[in-house]
Amino acid sequence: MKLLVGCCGFTKSMKAYSSDFKLVELQTTFYRVIRLETARKWRSQVPEDFIFTVKAFQGITHPPSSPTWRRSNIKPTKNHGELKPTKEVQESWKITKSICEELRSPFCLIQTPSSFKDTPENYRNAEAFFSSIERDSIDIGFEPRGWSPDSIARLCKRARLVHVTDPFLQDPVTLGRHKVVYVRLHGSPPGKTMYNYSYTDEDLATLYRKIKEYDGDIIYVLFNNVTMERDSRRFIKLFSGY
DSSP states (O other): OEEEEEEESOSSOHHHHHHHOSEEEESHHHHSOOOHHHHHHHHHTSOTTOEEEEEOOTTTTOOTTSGGGGGOSSOOOTTSSTTOSSHHHHHHHHHHHHHHHHHTOSEEEEEOOTTOOOOHHHHHHHHHHHHHSOOTTOEEEEEOSSOOHHHHHHHHHHHTOEEOBOTTTOOOTTTTTOSEEEEEEOBSTTTSSBSSOOOOHHHHHHHHHHHHHSOOSEEEEEEOSTTHHHHHHHHHHHHHTO
16 A cells, blocks of 8 residues: 655645655646646656646536636636536646646546536536546546435446545545545544644544555545644654554
């Protein structure tokens, strides 16, 4: 088992962060379309073994009504988001994939909004989207909100996806089916105080016990809370002591 720990977003300068951690999940790529030259520059500024994972551009998942578009550098249309069978959604994936390639990213996270429930139409669109995209060697993670475990398991199996979740809320349904495990820590177990929470020593020990039971060749652990850098360091220190 290869365990990789990092933060959802840089907590300080890229140079300083990459000297302390081997992994980051990029958040900028969700909000904005970045230039390929920018991604290429980022890749050149970190050590060779540093890993970027990429949060996919919101044009794939979020409708124009989403407040997240306020931070975007492009104007959304009615054809963006919700994994719809449109050229705009497909183009958003092509942009995301190109950025992954420039960063040599092995993993791309696609997170749907809480408004995107597992209705028959949404499920059909999701299945069609994931079945149609080119992914090459990139592992694709799927983090839905408000979906039933059965819907998640069925889609992940059919579309070869990694189920991304907060392990304090739910274990990934793809355990044992995929060599990759990807978990994101959003806040107070089981998520009652999102983001504005610092993990206790007991929380981190519980997390480590859960991780040890996961059957994966590679396990990504991403902290996404207000004290994510400190908690990441503490977690690394904890598992390195075992």
